Amino acid sequence: HEKPILHSDQGWQYRLEKYKKKLKDKQIMQSMSRKGNCLDNAIIENFFGVLKSELFYLNEYNSVSQLHSEIRKYIKYYNRDRVRLNLNGMSPVEYRTHYFKNIA
Incomplete structure (x- = not known):
């Protein structure tokens, strides 16, 4: 019943649709820091x-x-x-x- 969260900065590699889809497919919630923070x-x-x-x-x-x-x-x-x-x-x-x- 665990729902993992992956936190990262807003680097270009973390914003790619292909990357986001892989996370979603594995039921991993994406979390990003605010821009410039x-x-x-x-x-x-x-x-x-x-x-x-x-x-x-x-x-x-x-x-x-x-x-x-x-x-x-x-x-x-x-x-x-x-x-x-x-x-x-x-x-x-x-x-x-x-x-x-x-x-x-």
Whole structure:
């Protein structure tokens, strides 16, 4: 029941009708940053930089399925266990839980 979203900038390759059709055929929703606004992508660009430096560049993968499995594990680690200084030393899940508990 998952409905994946692919977010990108407005590069010419992402605006091609052939590309849009492939996404639609695979039931992937396309999301684009606003024109001239790179801040829309800043959060995900930062995450991909961290993912590559903490996981991808440190390992070798024998298959796409192995890489896929490792990325899924890393995302769980990133959200649940990896502490962030800008989140007061909490993981993203801990921070959200703490924040929403304290605003109620």
